[in-house]
Amino acid sequence: MSTAPLRLVTEQDRSVQIAATIAVPTIESEAQLKALLTSLSGVDAVGAEARAAKLSTRSIKKATKLAAIEMAISMIDLTTLEGADTPGRVTSLCTKAMRPDPRDLTVPAVAAVCVYPDLVAHARSVLGSSPVAVASVATSFPSGRASLKVKLTDVREAVSAGADEIDMVIDRGAFLSGRIGQVYDEVVAVKEACGDAHLKVILETGELATYDNVRRASWIAMLGGADFIKTSTGKVTVNATLPVALVMLEAVRDFAETAGPTIGVKVAGGIRSSKDAIRYLVLVNETVGSTWLTPNLFRFGASSLLNDLLMQRLKQQRGAYVRADEFSVD
Amino acid sequence: MSDARLDVRKTYKLLINGAYPRSESGRSYEVTAAKGDFLANVAQGSRKDVRDAVTAARAAQAKWWNATAYNRGQVIYRLAEMAESRRDELSEHVALAEGVNARTSQKTVSASIDRMVWYAGWTDKIAQVLGGTNPVAGPYFNFSIPVPSGVVGVVCVQDSSLEGFVDAVLAPLCVGNTVVAIASESRPTPAVLLGEMTSSSDFPAGVLNIVTGLADELAPVLAAHEDVDGLDLSGVTTEAADGLAALGAGSIKRVYRPHAQESDSSLRRLRAFVETSTVWHTIGQ
């Protein structure tokens, strides 16, 4: 007896004739933005955490597990963001990004590499015409504590060096002191400076502290022109968590129903195991639906996760637990 | 040539933050059985050991209180399981320490384990007995709950080496405090053994800390330490207790001194180390 496959109500089901009621206006002032954010529903922390925990109990096995692992690999932004980064390190990373498992070419390439702006050119040259994108952090990552002028210069240099994607940070100080208009304006300005590059907006959810703040910051970013909203820099104590991702996925879902654009979500920081990655995919699947299960709309910012995914994939194929040294340490 | 097997003797160490260090002072002191023969060299704790124990207890307290009451009960019940499975070892030490026969010491161990079970069952009930709602004369929802004082320093009774120890440490623990206990000076080994059993009982590090040594030296350290919220002076003579209570007044500690005849089912020890927190919330459309 089969369990019904999971579906999500889509456009066709709008024939149910109950229209979504939130219409999103163009933002003309901070007061207007504040009013809009205040009109958003609050998040009950207990309920959100319970929902995320329940979805974590989904049992993903066999073919589904293999599919999920390969999907996760293709969604990785393979990241190195250390003060000690060198061209050599970046070369190693890019090589791995293009061909995660040299013995098995059926393993998909990752979505992107993620580096500091001054290593973008080098990453670009190593990747050549590979479909792996170059993502660059910018805007005085990770703190964002610099003038707007400096932050925009940071962005433009990364873009002209060849970055396909920009991961910016919002000004958390401005957010937490109520200057949300400034937060919004900066997103708009960065988006403009990006040109053709895609913009990911890092909310730094660990510093925002509450789910209500995460919801509001998500909306500010989306209204400001983000292509992706991203949880964290990975440089603070609390990074991506399942409940935070849940709130962000709900935000992009609601936004898509109102303003139209489908905005992606990137979870970053502390995601090391395949089990964790699969839990995030289940969250995506059951919150916003399968449309988002593509690297165009969901990413993992991670480094060691890739090897764990490769190990789990191999284990699925071989039927036994494998050693870490099967895969390259870069 | 003798075939008698040489046994491996045990070193009795402190319990601080889930680990078993010797005293930082390097000292130890001789503990004899009640009948006078040598029992063990037990670590002689120093003021610095007490300081480290208090630091560990403080660091562990928030997490211990934030665990569910159910979880705290499970941890304490598991200690009872451990004690039951190692009852002969405990009984042997009680017999040697207290100078009683095996039958009596087994009874003491049984009573002690039953006390552990008693305390295990209090964690998720004390709030229902000590707390409640208050019918204030106004549109407010008003409720009082018992919250732990924080870190409790215990100077354990000198004579009752196991049962007395259990009462002294589990009472503050089961209501959410963490504990630094100075075990009986002359009869420390049953307490040390029970301390070892906390490791296999899922006790988080720092929840129970045991410092062995000289009560005269260590008790004043605990009493004066400003980051200790409560003080149990059961193991101190009346004269010394007066002085220690006065020392404790420096940081307004909650000081517990036992009554002469305290019934087994008295809640006095449980109430000694809780604070009542009362919340008001408006009721209106």
Next chain:
Amino acid sequence: MGDRQLANSQLGSLEYDPAPESASIAKLKSSYGLFIDGKFAAAEADASFATVNPANEESLSMVAHASTADVDRAVVSARHAYDKVWSKTTGAQRSKYLFRIARLIQERSRELAVVETLDNGKPIRESRDVDIPLAAAHFFYYAGWADKLDHAGFGVNPKPLGVAGQIIPWNFPLLMAAWKLAPALAAGNTCVLKPAETTPLSALILAEILEQAELPPGVVNIITGDGSTGAALVDHPDVDKIAFTGSTEVGRMIQQRTAASHKHLTLELGGKGANIVFEDAPIDEMIEGIIDGIFFNQGHVCCAGSRLLVQESVADEVLRRLVRRVEQLRVGDPLDKNTDVGAINSAAQLLRIRQLTDFGESEGATRYTSSCELPQKGYWFAPTVFADVSQSHRIAREEIFGPVLSVLTFRTPEEAVAKANNTNYGLACGVWSEKGSRTLWVAERLRAGVIWANAYNRFDPTSPFGGMRESGFGREGGRHGLEAYLNV
């Protein structure tokens, strides 16, 4: 107004493979006797009946049918055990028996979860994560009261009642057994427990656990059977206390039959819980709460939030999100770890649900039913939401006890309270709002024994549970739960 089936949407690209829990751990016997005086033995004339897996209609085992004579044997055993053994057992000793039982349930939890799912039809995720852990927790909680009765607020040295006859329903078989046995034993009573006709198995495994715990013979007797067995227990003159959980209809009969007797009585009956949603409810968590309130356990919950009272200003938006969410529920094999909604417990219950739902349509409500595929064999009902329901509709007033939600609207808090209270029941309600003062204002005025704020269907052994008015009287759980089993 016809039934509006939601159209099939596109298939997801992360389809979950079947993830079945293995049934082999269950190791069910082909037949079970009655558990009387510490051992299993056949019923009078070897009477027995089959218990069936509602997910596929296959027989699981044969269980004994206790006759009036068998009931008498059980009560005699319980009386003897009370007089000679249990009333002389100290609280500390009773406490340790109960701790043992709690531990054994924990140790055999996987086996119990599988048995529960096979016999009841509920998803394995629920029996594994909710039913079995709560059952163990109940024994742990009451174990800790057995040696502290002086502090329970009923005076010093409160006495038990004697022999308790306990009749439990089929919706949470093991958990209901725990809710009955734990406080009764802690307080010093002996018990005769009658599990529901369609779900006897987990109670019989519990009997094995009682043997392993070395509970003295006769302290707990477990007698399977049908309504006639229960009636014989209710009527038995040597039972001091009757505790019943089930329908209001049967509860009424029991109250009538015991009215002229000396028997103490507690009843936990039906409900038509109102989930009240204000416009400032935390929207996503509220949707989950509504869903959980009515589709958890296939709606076979006495305290189910079977009425949604939503503030009119947000009714359309809430309904839209609700309907979308219903479509995501995974209905199917209860042993599959990814199943959200399992089978209806019996053919009789399924018939009742269908009848009332058909009525709902004919009354004029707008019906939304999940387009999920239902298995061919077994008893199944697709999750259903009725919108545009009025207070006077049958589906707003009668307990359906299935995965069917009725949606009504209100304008003000006062109206919400009036509508929520406009029922003969009074078991549970939910209140969804981010404004604490309003939540408390509403809670004060709701005539319900249990009120959840920004949550639903949350249970804990420390928290008293029970109803007002025709949802019954008496409380289970908490310090209050001891009262039913003490002579105070």
